[in-house]
Structure formats: structure tokens, C-alpha cells
Amino acid sequence: MMRIATPTPDSLLGSLGAPYLRWQAGVQVFWLIALIQAPLMARGFAWSWFGPTIATIPVFLYCYLRTFTGPVRQLPMHAIAIGLLGLVLWDINPVGLGYLLYGCMIPSYTGRLRIWLTAAGITFVVVGGLTLLLHTDQARMVVVVLGGFLGGLGNYVYVRSARRDLELRLSQSEVRRLATLAERERIGRDLHDLLGHTLSLITLKSELAKRLALADPERARQEMEEVERVARHTLGEVRAAVTGLRVGDLRSELVSARLMLEASGISLRVELPDSIDLPQATEAALSLVVREAVTNIHRHSRATDARVLVTFEGNTMSVRIVDNGCGGLAAHGNGVNGMRERVRAAGGALRIDSPPRKGTTLDITMPVADTAPRISRENAA
Incomplete structure (x- = not known):
């Protein structure tokens, strides 16, 4: 049985x-x-x-x-x-x-x-x-x-x-997995290229300083100062490379969004900073909000065009998600309430403008550390 x-x-x-x-x-x-x-x-x-x-x-x-x-x-x-x-x-x-x-x-x-x-x-x-x-x-x-x-x-x-x-869920999961794998491979290549040369340089200068320690102490001191300078510079580059791992979640979510919308015949345009330094919790919440918003566009909007715009002004990050669909999004549905709660938990605010037959606009504002990102425009095919 x-x-x-x-x-x-x-x-x-x-x-x-x-x-x-x-x-x-x-x-x-x-x-x-x-x-x-x-x-x-x-x-x-x-x-x-x-x-x-x-x-x-x-x-x-x-x-x-x-x-x-x-x-x-x-x-x-x-x-x-x-x-x-x-x-x-x-x-x-x-x-x-x-x-x-x-x-x-x-x-x-x-x-x-x-x-x-x-x-x-x-x-x-x-x-x-x-x-x-x-x-x-x-x-x-x-x-x-x-x-x-x-x-x-x-x-x-x-x-x-x-x-x-x-x-669709399987496709999104596969895209996220491939995006994560590609990001890990990129970080691995960057760290290999960065640390391979730098550690070899530090090793050579340390050996030279050891040989000069008794014969020429002043030259040995200069070599060790150079080792210290190279090590500090390398540490900063390693931190910058590792920070790229945290940016991958939001970017992977936007890749999945592009796949979802293009499968529905909806073009997606993205304006996203080249580099974003966000707290992990803030980026995770923002990724989930973007996922829910794009899912609503896919399922309910009957749109042909959508746009995601991320901008910074001082210590405030703004995310605008726009579509040209049928509008009329309920301001207090389960999905909207979930997005609003996630944004509020991250210290931000969510505003919705969705007049019938005139599309929907979601404006999200979040407090972040002061940054000066550069905007890159990616136009969907």
C-alpha cells in the first residue's frame, strides 16, 4: 500500500x-x-x-x-x-x-x-x-x-x-547557479592573478632583506618597507575582489529577471551601478523585492517593456521598477505587503503608483553607506 x-x-x-x-x-x-x-x-x-x-x-x-x-x-x-x-x-x-x-x-x-x-x-x-x-x-x-x-x-x-x-522556476534556479559559478570562477582568477605575482614579489624581497640584514641594514630596512607597502596594497585589492561576491546576488537576480520577462515577450532595460557596496542583509532584502516585483510584471501586468533603475544620492539608494502594463496593482496584496515589510526591515520605504491601464511604478529608497558608483546601461534585446 x-x-x-x-x-x-x-x-x-x-x-x-x-x-x-x-x-x-x-x-x-x-x-x-x-x-x-x-x-x-x-x-x-x-x-x-x-x-x-x-x-x-x-x-x-x-x-x-x-x-x-x-x-x-x-x-x-x-x-x-x-x-x-x-x-x-x-x-x-x-x-x-x-x-x-x-x-x-x-x-x-x-x-x-x-x-x-x-x-x-x-x-x-x-x-x-x-x-x-x-x-x-x-x-x-x-x-x-x-x-x-x-x-x-x-x-x-x-x-x-x-x-x-x-x-520557469527551474530555469531561474539554473541561471542563478550558473551566475554564481561564473562569479566564483572570476573571483578565483582574479585572486590567482593578483596573489600569484604579489606573493612571489614579497617572497623575493623578504629573502633579499634577510641576506642584507647584516651586510647592509639600511638597504634591508628599505626592502622590508617595500614588502609592507606591497602587502597593504594587496590587502586592499583582495578586499575589493571579495566584495564582488556580495554584489553577485543582486546581479544574478537581475539576470533571472531578464530570463523571466524575455520568456514572456517583455523587454527589460537595466541601469545598474558598476560597483555597489551594500550590507549583506540589505542586498538580500533588495534582491527578494526585485524578484517579487518582476514576478508580478510577468504574471499580471500584460506589459511589453520594463525598466529597473538603481541610483545613489548621498547616503540613499533608490530603486525604480517600471512597466508599461495594465496597472491597477493592489497596494495591500500579499506580495506587496511582503515587499513593503522587507524594505521596512532594511530601514527603507516603498511607494507604489499603479493607475489602471497606465502601468506600474515601484519606488524603493534605502539608506546605505556613502558611495560614488558609476552607472552602466544594459539594454535588453
């Missing part, structure tokens, strides 16, 4: 892992109560309907469970099996048409329109034929057709959206 309930990697739960699917899978089995209760109240107990109905439930539960935990390629087989249960109970238990609804909707979880429409069409034809052949109440046919189509359409749209979001 545990093996059956464990999602395979290529299952709906294994590949998508969406909490909504788990919630839906659990809630929808409660209809089985009506499968027993409705005919019991309408007809009273009789083995003629109770026996076949009870016999179908284990088959349904197995196929239904494997719908979410088994390979996606097996969904049509589970749909056929569940649909056949509905045909078995067609004249025995009217509530059994729920099996036909599931048989119609389950193929939509594949995310393939042709498979779902084919399964829905076959179900509708079979139900229509039974209705005409057995002179069944046409309301049952209407329930199967409308319920199966609307339910399947909702599942199809949800699964397609969930898979696109998953692919």
Missing part, C-alpha cells in the same frame, strides 16, 4: 508537487458518501444496488490514487477503468455517473489538449448513446457533459500553468 501511495518521479505529485493537487485529491473522494447515501435514502437498502456499488469503490480508489501517484502516461488507462465503473452502475445507481465525470476529467491532467478532448468526446458519445438507447433522463447526460467539460477544462488550465511555473 505504501508503494502505491508513494508518488513516482513522473507522476502528477512527483513532478509538480503542488499543494493544490494534494488538497484536491483528498477532498474529491468524499463524493463516495453520496454514492451510498443517495440511493439508500431514495430506495432503501437492497443488495441489487448496494453490492455492485460497494464492489466498484476499491477499484475506483486504486485508479484514483494512481492518477496522482502513478506515471502520467498511465492516466488514460485509469480514466477508462473509472469510466467503465460508471457504465456498470448506469442503470443500478444513478449517482454512479460520478465515475463517468472522473473518467472524462482525469485525462485533462496530462496537460495535452488532444488527449483530453478525445477522452471527453468518447465519454459524451457513450453517454448520449446510453441515454437514447435506454431512454434515461436526459438531465444525467447534461450533468456528465457540462460537469466533465468544465471540470476537465479547469484541471487542464491549472496543470498547464503549474508546469510553466515549474519550468
Whole structure:
């Protein structure tokens, strides 16, 4: 039983892992109560309907469970099996048409329109034929057709959206990983080039000073002063190189933003300082705010152009994120509240201007150490 309930990697739960699917899978089995209760109240107990109905439930539960935990390629087989249960109970238990609804909707979880429409069409034809052949109440046919189509359409749209979001998250994670790897390689090359020559120079001058210590103390002192000067200069260069690691998070986030927006047909222009010396906590908060803002542009704005502008004025850093989309961003939604809290925790402020049909502008101000950065413009293709 545990093996059956464990999602395979290529299952709906294994590949998508969406909490909504788990919630839906659990809630929808409660209809089985009506499968027993409705005919019991309408007809009273009789083995003629109770026996076949009870016999179908284990088959349904197995196929239904494997719908979410088994390979996606097996969904049509589970749909056929569940649909056949509905045909078995067609004249025995009217509530059994729920099996036909599931048989119609389950193929939509594949995310393939042709498979779902084919399964829905076959179900509708079979139900229509039974209705005409057995002179069944046409309301049952209407329930199967409308319920199966609307339910399947909702599942199809949800699964397609969930898979696109998953692919996008994987792409962003890969971009961030590659950006981090490239930054580490750059730092490694810089440190190698910097320290290799400098340490060799310090070694040679130290050996020379040691040999001159007795023969020419004044010359030895000069050599050691030169060693000290070179060491201090190198220390400053090492600190500057290591500082570049902290800048990478924000830059990596903007690389991911470019990937996300370009995948949606939205061009992104960035005006970003060549060098930014930010506290690690401030940069982390700013990166998350930029991520949330760009995600909102991708999902809701219907924009064609976006821009991120970072400027400094004294001890204040300003970040402006602009799009030319539909506007109307709620000032107090969950995402906006999260951005506002992160900015406030870093000692900054967030202002939103989002008139309907006139795009959205987010202005973020944060206190930072006094810097004099140089602006570089990067135009998205």
C-alpha cells in the first residue's frame, strides 16, 4: 500500500508537487458518501444496488490514487477503468455517473489538449448513446457533459500553468547557479592573478632583506618597507575582489529577471551601478523585492517593456521598477505587503503608483553607506 501511495518521479505529485493537487485529491473522494447515501435514502437498502456499488469503490480508489501517484502516461488507462465503473452502475445507481465525470476529467491532467478532448468526446458519445438507447433522463447526460467539460477544462488550465511555473522556476534556479559559478570562477582568477605575482614579489624581497640584514641594514630596512607597502596594497585589492561576491546576488537576480520577462515577450532595460557596496542583509532584502516585483510584471501586468533603475544620492539608494502594463496593482496584496515589510526591515520605504491601464511604478529608497558608483546601461534585446 505504501508503494502505491508513494508518488513516482513522473507522476502528477512527483513532478509538480503542488499543494493544490494534494488538497484536491483528498477532498474529491468524499463524493463516495453520496454514492451510498443517495440511493439508500431514495430506495432503501437492497443488495441489487448496494453490492455492485460497494464492489466498484476499491477499484475506483486504486485508479484514483494512481492518477496522482502513478506515471502520467498511465492516466488514460485509469480514466477508462473509472469510466467503465460508471457504465456498470448506469442503470443500478444513478449517482454512479460520478465515475463517468472522473473518467472524462482525469485525462485533462496530462496537460495535452488532444488527449483530453478525445477522452471527453468518447465519454459524451457513450453517454448520449446510453441515454437514447435506454431512454434515461436526459438531465444525467447534461450533468456528465457540462460537469466533465468544465471540470476537465479547469484541471487542464491549472496543470498547464503549474508546469510553466515549474519550468520557469527551474530555469531561474539554473541561471542563478550558473551566475554564481561564473562569479566564483572570476573571483578565483582574479585572486590567482593578483596573489600569484604579489606573493612571489614579497617572497623575493623578504629573502633579499634577510641576506642584507647584516651586510647592509639600511638597504634591508628599505626592502622590508617595500614588502609592507606591497602587502597593504594587496590587502586592499583582495578586499575589493571579495566584495564582488556580495554584489553577485543582486546581479544574478537581475539576470533571472531578464530570463523571466524575455520568456514572456517583455523587454527589460537595466541601469545598474558598476560597483555597489551594500550590507549583506540589505542586498538580500533588495534582491527578494526585485524578484517579487518582476514576478508580478510577468504574471499580471500584460506589459511589453520594463525598466529597473538603481541610483545613489548621498547616503540613499533608490530603486525604480517600471512597466508599461495594465496597472491597477493592489497596494495591500500579499506580495506587496511582503515587499513593503522587507524594505521596512532594511530601514527603507516603498511607494507604489499603479493607475489602471497606465502601468506600474515601484519606488524603493534605502539608506546605505556613502558611495560614488558609476552607472552602466544594459539594454535588453
